[in-house]
Amino acid sequence: MSYVLGIDGGGSKTVCILMDDTHQVLGRGVAGASNYQSIGIEATLQAIQSAIQVAVDNAQNLTKPVNISAICLGLAGVSRPEDITVVKLLLNQLQNNKELPINWTLPESNIVICHDALIALVGGIGHTVGIVVAAGTGSIVFGRNHQGQTKRVGGWGYILGDEGSAYKIAIAGMQAALKSYDGREMSTSLIESFRQHFSLAIIEDLIEVIYRQNLGVKEIAALAPIVDLAAAEGDEVANNIIDDAVKELVKATSTVVDAIFSSDSVIEVVTTGSVWQGKSKIQERFAVSLIKKFPRIKVIFPRYEPAYGAGLLALRKLVGEAH
Amino acid sequence: MSYVLGIDGGGSKTVCILMDDTHQVLGRGVAGASNYQSIGIEATLQAIQSAIQVAVDNAQNLTKPVNISAICLGLAGVSRPEDITVVKLLLNQLQNNKELPINWTLPESNIVICHDALIALVGGIGHTVGIVVAAGTGSIVFGRNHQGQTKRVGGWGYILGDEGSAYKIAIAGMQAALKSYDGREMSTSLIESFRQHFSLAIIEDLIEVIYRQNLGVKEIAALAPIVDLAAAEGDEVANNIIDDAVKELVKATSTVVDAIFSSDSVIEVVTTGSVWQGKSKIQERFAVSLIKKFPRIKVIFPRYEPAYGAGLLALRKLVGEAH
Numbered sequence: 001m002s003y004v005l006g007i008d009g010g011g012s013k014t015v016c017i018l019m020d021d022t023h024q025v026l027g028r029g030v031a032g033a034s035n036y037q038s039i040g041i042e043a044t045l046q047a048i049q050s051a052i053q054v055a056v057d058n059a060q061n062l063t064k065p066v067n068i069s070a071i072c073l074g075l076a077g078v079s080r081p082e083d084i085t086v087v088k089l090l091l092n093q094l095q096n097n098k099e100l101p102i103n104w105t106l107p108e109s110n111i112v113i114c115h116d117a118l119i120a121l122v123g124g125i126g127h128t129v130g131i132v133v134a135a136g137t138g139s140i141v142f143g144r145n146h147q148g149q150t151k152r153v154g155g156w157g158y159i160l161g162d163e164g165s166a167y168k169i170a171i172a173g174m175q176a177a178l179k180s181y182d183g184r185e186m187s188t189s190l191i192e193s194f195r196q197h198f199s200l201a202i203i204e205d206l207i208e209v210i211y212r213q214n215l216g217v218k219e220i221a222a223l224a225p226i227v228d229l230a231a232a233e234g235d236e237v238a239n240n241i242i243d244d245a246v247k248e249l250v251k252a253t254s255t256v257v258d259a260i261f262s263s264d265s266v267i268e269v270v271t272t273g274s275v276w277q278g279k280s281k282i283q284e285r286f287a288v289s290l291i292k293k294f295p296r297i298k299v300i301f302p303r304y305e306p307a308y309g310a311g312l313l314a315l316r317k318l319v320g321e322a323h
Numbered sequence: 324m325s326y327v328l329g330i331d332g333g334g335s336k337t338v339c340i341l342m343d344d345t346h347q348v349l350g351r352g353v354a355g356a357s358n359y360q361s362i363g364i365e366a367t368l369q370a371i372q373s374a375i376q377v378a379v380d381n382a383q384n385l386t387k388p389v390n391i392s393a394i395c396l397g398l399a400g401v402s403r404p405e406d407i408t409v410v411k412l413l414l415n416q417l418q419n420n421k422e423l424p425i426n427w428t429l430p431e432s433n434i435v436i437c438h439d440a441l442i443a444l445v446g447g448i449g450h451t452v453g454i455v456v457a458a459g460t461g462s463i464v465f466g467r468n469h470q471g472q473t474k475r476v477g478g479w480g481y482i483l484g485d486e487g488s489a490y491k492i493a494i495a496g497m498q499a500a501l502k503s504y505d506g507r508e509m510s511t512s513l514i515e516s517f518r519q520h521f522s523l524a525i526i527e528d529l530i531e532v533i534y535r536q537n538l539g540v541k542e543i544a545a546l547a548p549i550v551d552l553a554a555a556e557g558d559e560v561a562n563n564i565i566d567d568a569v570k571e572l573v574k575a576t577s578t579v580v581d582a583i584f585s586s587d588s589v590i591e592v593v594t595t596g597s598v599w600q601g602k603s604k605i606q607e608r609f610a611v612s613l614i615k616k617f618p619r620i621k622v623i624f625p626r627y628e629p630a631y632g633a634g635l636l637a638l639r640k641l642v643g644e645a646h
Contacts, residue, residue, distance in 0.1 A: 037535075153505040159533050159543075160497050174483050182476040183578045210482050220482075255506045 002069040002318055003062075005055070005102075006311030007048060008119055009034035009075040016051035018059050018066070019311035021318060026062060028307070029054025035076050036086065045090055048073075049097060056101050068104040072112035072314035074119030074306060087113045110317045116306060117142035117152065123309025124270030124302035128316070131256050133249055133286075136273030137221040139165035141249070143256040143267075151259040153252040158217050163248035166224035166275050167217055172241045173227035174210070177203060180237065188237035193226050221274075228278035238280075245275070246285045250293070257294055266296045276301070325392040325641055326385075328378070328425075329634030330371060331442055332357035332398040334541075339374035341382050341389070342634035344641060349385060351630070352377025358399050359409065368413055371396075372420060379424050391427040395435035395637035397442030397629060410436045433640045439629060440465035440475065446632025447593030447625035451639070454579050456572055456609075459596030460544040462488035464572070466579040466590075474582040476575040481540050486571035489547035489598050490540055495564045496550035497533070500526060503560065511560035516549050544597075551601035561603075568598070569608045573616070580617055589619045599624070 002021040007014065014034040018027040031050035033039055056066055071091070078087060091111065095104055117140050121132035131143035139162045140155030158167045177194050179185035181203050195203050209215060230238035253269060261267055269290065276283045287299035325344040330337065337357040341350040354373035356362055379389055394414070401410060414434065418427055440463050444455035454466035462485045463478030481490045500517050502508035504526050518526050532538060553561035576592060584590055592613065599606045610622035 153507060156498070156501050157530060157534055159494065160501055160529060171482065175479070178479050178483055182575070183582060184476060184574055206483060207480060211480055251507055252505070259506060 002315075003066050004070045004072070004311055004314035004318070005052060005068055006119070006307045006309070006314055007051065007071070007073045007075075008116065008123075008305070008307035008310055009044070009048060009073060010116060011035045011038065011076055014047040014051045015305065015307040016048070016055040017307045017311050018055045018062075019308070019315065021315055023312065023315070025308065025311070027055040027057070027059035029056075029058060036090070037077055037083075041086070041090060045093060048090075049094060049100065052094075052100055052102070064101040066102050068102045068106070070110040070112070070314040070317040071104070071106060072114070072119070072310040072317075074114050074116050074310045074313075076116045078113065079115045084113050110314075112310075112313050112317060114313070117155070118144070118150075119306040119309040119313065120272050120302075121270065121309065122312050123304040123306045124272055125268050125300070126303045127312070130268040130270060131253060132270050132272055133253055134272045135164050135166070135245075135249060135275035137166055137218055138162045139168075139249070139252075139273070139275075141252040141256050143260055145260045149260045151256045153255045163252065164245040164275065166221035166273075169227050169241060169245050169275065170220050170223035172244065173223065173230075173238065174206060176237045176241060178206065186237060189230050189233070189235045190227065190238055193230055194223075197223070197226055224275065225278065228280045228282070231280035232278070242278075242280050242282055242285070246282060246289060249286055250289045253290055254293055257297070263294055264296055266298070267294070269297055269299045270302050271299060272302055272306075325638075326389050327393040327395070327634055327637035327641070328375060328391055329442070329630045329632070329637055330374065330394070330396045330398075331439065331446075331628070331630035331633055332367070332371060332396060333439060334358045334361065334399055337370040337374045338628065338630040339371070339378040340630045340634050341378045342631070342638065344638060346635065346638070348631065348634070350378040350380070350382035352379075352381060359413070360400055360406075364409070364413060368416060371413075372417060372423065375417075375423055375425070387424040388426045389424065391425045391429070393433035393435070393637040393640040394427070394429060395437070395442070395633040395640075397437050397439050397633045397636075399439045401436065402438045407436050433637075435633075435636050435640060437636070440478070441467070441473075442629040442632040442636065443595050443625075444593065444632065445635050446627040446629045447595055448591050448623070449626045450635070453591040453593060454576060455593050455595060456576055457595045458487050458489070458568075458572060458598035460489055460541055461485045462491075462572070462575075462596070462598075464575040464579050466583055468583045472583045474579045476578045486575070487568040487598065489544035489596070492550050492564060492568050492598065493543050493546035495567065496546065496553075496561065497529060499560045499564060501529065509560060512553050512556070512558045513550065513561055516553055517546075520546070520549055547598065548601065551603045551605070554603035555601070565601075565603050565605055565608070569605060569612060572609055573612045576613055577616055580620070586617055587619055589621070590617070592620055592622045593625050594622060595625050595629075 006017045014031045016029045017025050029051040031047040034044045034047040036044040134140050141153045144150045177190040180188045191203050227238050231242045330339045337354045339352045340348050352374040354370040357367045357370040359367035456464050464476045467473045500513040503511045514526050550561050554565045
């Protein structure tokens with residue numbers, strides 16, 4: 001029996017799973033954030049180490065130390081060669097840590113370092129072919145075909161892109177509320193929703209909240225459900241915003257299909273992230289619109305979590321799968 | 324002969340003019356920024372004082388100290404009652420300063436404190452009736468009719484609004500370049516323009532520039548001429564961005580017209596700010612589109628600067644004009 005580690009490292013938490021070569025999950029550990037670009041190398045190292053420790057401790061029927069044959073780290077914001085070099089150094093440091101209840105002398109070829117969209121795709125679908133449409137605080141569409149070719153669309157962040165993300169939906173909601181307040185846009189319940197949410201005397205005071213209290217990207221993204229709810233309750237302005245988000249996500253997904261799939265392929269598209277949890281049937285709208293263009297596409301919610309996808313990617317290194 | 328001070332205080336500089344009751348400008352002084360919300364009360368006080376000092380020093384044929392009968396301060400970001408209270412306190416401090424070569428024991432009624440859009444309107448048109456369409460780093464449309472009624476549209480800042488501003492044009496340009504690079508948008512010369520502007524190896528590195536170097540709002544707004552130039556040279560994507568900006572500014576202006584003017588009035592609309600200086604004929608496009616809706620509107624460039632408008636507003640306090 002061989003064992004691998006699959007690690008999903010992001011801006012809010014780090015998940016590690018310990019998997020055997022029958023795809024069985026033996027242990028799972030969760031620790032703090034591990035986006036080294038924001039929190040630094042040392043804190044990232046701590047988080048990953050702690051997630052591994054918990055995952056292995058949880059594997060109760062296993063003799064320790066466990067022999068680890070491969071590892072896959074899927075990390076947010078890791079795509080450039082410089083990033084991969086940093087993560088490799090980080091992994092070296094981790095392997096020198098003799099306190100972890102594992103043995104791992106991994107050849108370079110049994111180490112996978114990739115971005116979080118790939119592990120979300122593989123975990124979400126359960127294998128390595130398909131498309132992931134991630135729409136949480138940010139947004140990105142990423143696909144991989146049978147030949148192993150990949151295509152990424154979006155993922156440019158809250159200033160340069162992230163169309164269809166929770167951040168963009170929330171911003172569009174506040175902008176529309178203020179436009180309506182100005183008399184530039186038809187009337188909308190969003191004015192009252194945002195006013196109540198922040199307990200403002202008048203909606204103009206949104207300026208206070210956003211600029212002077214310096215609301216961050218995540219906090220703003222967390223306002224998207226206000227727009228989603230208004231849309232679900234029939235507000236036309238809110239529904240236009242949701243439709244725009246759907247349009248952007250369909251457009252991005254179509255671009256990935258056109259780039260690496262043939263338009264009549266059977267493709268699974270997995271939707272991940274908070275946006276899809278909305279009450280305004282946003283996933284249904286997305287699926288309807290996408291299937292109109294590509295009738296053989298199937299839109300699904302994730303089958304497994306991204307860390308599981310990382311585990312599968314690590315396992316592939318053991319069997320030497322071509323794609 | 325009576326004398327007044329007109330002060331235009333903003334985020335990059337403070338201008339003071341000394342004006343007599345025949346609208347003659349006798350002296351002009353420029354000093355640093357005076358947006359107290361960013362730079363603090365003390366620095367604001369210094370800047371205003373220094374601008375006054377220079378303006379009065381420049382008035383060469385005048386016996387010092389000069390008797391000042393009224394003052395108008397038009398300050399960026401000043402609109403809420405709290406802000407006006409702060410500025411009044413600030414003005415009190417200033418009047419206690421006996422080193423300035425002026426005598427001013429001003430009754431409350433001879434002090435005008437207002438936001439920068441009003442002085443831009445009055446300076447830009449040369450009197451107090453009309454509409455100002457300010458599109459610089461941010462954007463706002465502000466109008467005032469013969470009855471003294473005012474209407475503001477926009478001015479919600481770079482996160483919540485500022486449609487048609489240099490910031491929004493620049494952001495739209497970068498977003499379009501990256502969408503085009505993804506394959507989501509038709510090809511555009513903007514990719515190459517931004518790449519060259521920042522000396523990037525590939526356009527993907529825009530992420531580095533925007534997020535890791537933490538480019539500020541003004542620095543981003545300063546990129547708008549890249550989009551304007553591409554539009555002037557015939558790039559379709561860039562032209563769509565300019566057209567969108569025009570559409571937003573026309574919409575905002577129309578809202579002001581509808582709110583406080585009758586649609587067949589003769590109205591002067593003054594355009595202020597960097598956006599209007601572009602090579603893509605943006606003012607012409609704006610005027611054509613606006614005049615289609617309101618045939619008797621006249622779109623002009625500013626006749627005088629905002630500080631001059633502040634001077635005119637101060638003078639009105641002496642003659643007790645009704646509106």
